[in-house]
Amino acid sequence: MSEPRRSTSPATGSTPPPTTRPTTPPPAALAGALLAAVEAENAAIYGYSLAGARLASAHDRLAALGDYDVHRAQLQAVAGWAADRGLTPPPPAAVYALPTATVSDAAAASGLLAQVEESTAARYADLVAVATGSLQRAAALALQAAAVREARWRGGCVAFPGLVGRLPGL
């Protein structure tokens, strides 16, 4: 961790930093997991804007719109967690690589959103693994929310959301 920032009020762009936490540079693994979670939320927002319009029913489109808003709010939350620790998340990319190149129909759209949520859950699982205390709990809660959304888009549950393709060995 060569980041020398020691100020208690780091310049962190638009996210207001809480003043209670002393800003010591986080360990590299924690910093990486936080920034990856920010990236995952940006990618999820991108994925929802891409897939949402392809969903067949008005019910699904409304659900996707709600999930899109949840991810936008969650992006602000995660960016805040990073800023609290003196990290400056990069701005969102114009394009994200998604597991499905084209979203041709409603089934592909639902499948893409399920994968988006699994990827999001995986980044929060990574964060749980390196975080402690309230941040760890918040990451676990975000993982649970992603798993609930994933199950809805998938039409069923997976036994280990966020770890798909990872077990055993974690």
Added chain:
Amino acid sequence: MPESAPGARLSRRTVLRLLAGSVMGAAGASLLSGCKPASSSGEAPTDTQRGGAAGASTPGAGGPDDPAIKALAHRVAADETALLAAYDKALAAHPELAAALAPLRDDHARHLAAVLPGSPTPSAPPTSTPASTVARTATTSAAPTSAAASNAVASSAGPPGAAGLGPAPVLGQLAALEAAAAAARLNDFPASSGSLARLLASIGGCEAAHASVLRAIT
């Protein structure tokens, strides 16, 4: 620890003893006998052991022989066993729900195998599994107010009189159990094993998803 939260302690011990006797065999029993009971307040061990350092991987700690890790794994296993019992009871009472419930039950069998590697997972006869005894035993204890992880599930598995309920209340009860388990997984992380924390968070995610799926059926 009879002086603190006797009901909770009794139910957990009973669960573990039954698990050791009926599922895990002698090797499991000897492992369990070394299992240190958690403090009565559930969250306390994690917070006090965690200390100031943010590092989640303390060298030398966090291995499978770490007593705190073992105790946590067994708390989670007790929750999973109670959930399996609740599903078995629901499936026995309502075989028509098998298509919806069997996949969810199987997830818990996988959770149990993941937190206690090497333990044989109970296969799924919907009637007369040892786990049903666990649920019945757990029900007899008074509901604890402690936030300890397994208390939430084990103490509420199968309220008295649940046997005669229709499918909708049974689904609602399962959803409540899943939600309690998911909530417990938010508050009981190991201080020294990131990989176990990751696994437990994922299990909690599955349980939260189960709760929402069950409520959608209801």
